[in-house]
Amino acid sequence: MRASNAVKALTLAVSVAWIAGCSSPSTLSEDDSSMGGSATGSSSNTYGTGDASGVSGMGTDGNLDVANLKTVFYFDFDDSTVRADSVADLEAHAQYLASHPSASIRLEGHADERGTREYNMALGERRAKAIERFLAVNGVSGAQVETISYGEEKPVVLGSGDGSWSQNRRVELKYVSR
């Protein structure tokens, strides 16, 4: 049950990344290696060589194309721990940001509808900050990251039940400048 939710979440995340302004005409495919908690230590190799992990479409300058990375990261209920299935893409974003000091991002934290609104504002912030800390540990300067929480106020999916809730418990990573 959990795995199929992760598949749905991953598919959604990839679609959201695609719709959210990906300008590159490259094809997207699901990065299977990041599911089921098997975080590869050498994710930089994945993007540099265009290998079987399936992420293709490098930018013309030869650097990794952040437009192909996940930009939505999901969380477990009442939790703000960065999940294993977020690690690979976050490390890639971190690598990009660390090597492009003028690039900056906004992390938007969200919670599902259950519980009270202002507490959920705080939960959304906790999640955004957890991602921010992860990026900082991976070399990103605080000056490049802005965090904001929307609590339960901006769901991507209306409706109740685990299917909707799991898609709303998220942090969205948005590039303000590349």
Place this chain on the structure above:
Amino acid sequence: MKKWFISAFLMMMAVTARADLVVEVTQGVDAPTPIAVVPFQATGLALNEDIAQIVSDDLGRSGFFKPMNRSNMLGTPSTEEQVFFRDWRVSGNDYMVIGRVAPAANGQVQASVELYDVLKERKVWSETVTGNSNNLRDVAHYISDQVFEKLTGLKGAFSTRIVYVTAKMNTPGNFTYKLQMADSDGARPRTILQSKEPILSPAWSQDGSKLAYVSFESSRPAIYVQELATGQRQKVQTFRGLNGSPAWSPDGSRLALVLSKDGNPEVYILTLATGQLDRVTHHYGIDTEPTWAPDGQSILFTSDRAGLPQIYSLNLPTRELKRLTYEGKYNSRGRLTQDGRFLTMVHQDGSGFHIAVQDLKTNRLDILTSSSLDESPTIAPNGSIIMYATKKGGKGVLAGVSLDGRVRFTMPNGDGDVREPAWSPYLQ
């Protein structure tokens, strides 16, 4: 009467806590008082509001009364001479209200109202109320307040207002949010603020003249104070991170609020005139949702310092901290009755998030709802009803429950999801 009534409700809670109908008055030790509000006679006037029906609905919704169904009335007397008390006694009424509306000077209308004790066949109260033909609802609510007060000894809360937030998804990710105000029965809604970005946590000042609320219109959350009469508003000092949960001190001079500028969400008190900011909590957990005790000497707030959210009370002069909620793993968003005796909150159990009320004298907790996505309880200024936000048919709606759980109702539905109700204090 109030203390007797409250101890009676405690006895009834086990029986009625699980009922979940739209408008339900159940029988119990303290049965609601049967009353007949007879349609008013209108001479020489075409009225755009049915005053008697509004009064009848007000009294029924309060939980204290069981109004007679108009279709069961055998006659519609409008003067004392026309009343045959025996008929009204036989049809089960303890009290009845009759009235006549006539034109008055300056294009106004006059409603002459009389309240009778059916059993004693005696007039309890009468008054002639003057109003404008376009604010007959206010005339009706005034009458409801008087009848309520004469028969219960409590001040009526029918002439109060509610504010709430509506949200409508236009396209995925594209919303319209509105802050609206309506009468306490949901009638005459009007928009105070409209935005493409979220609005939340509206809070009334104790004198009813201002609202504080959180708006994301500047692309970050900020707290605004708006004067209702003029519409003028001011953004209070805004900091990096969260700015939320404004709560007015009883004297209106300060706002308790939540900021995360010092690393994590903490409760602060802002003195509005000077801008002075006092930090009130110092814990790495989430401290949020502050509310003031009626004497202004302590602040209650939600904290997850023990793992999951519970409600705590901080005495401001001594800074002594006391945990208030021990039952259940999640208790948040506390609000006190005006006498400080009862605390309503959102309480999670195995079946979801419910509205609950705790007697702070005995610490007994009663769960008032069986719906599972309840939030934002707000209490009428006379402590009779808790209004809250819930979901019905997948849509956000407002609902009400009396403090003893006997009477429940759902508010008329607006466009989009409705949430975050805040009940006004008594208004002039």
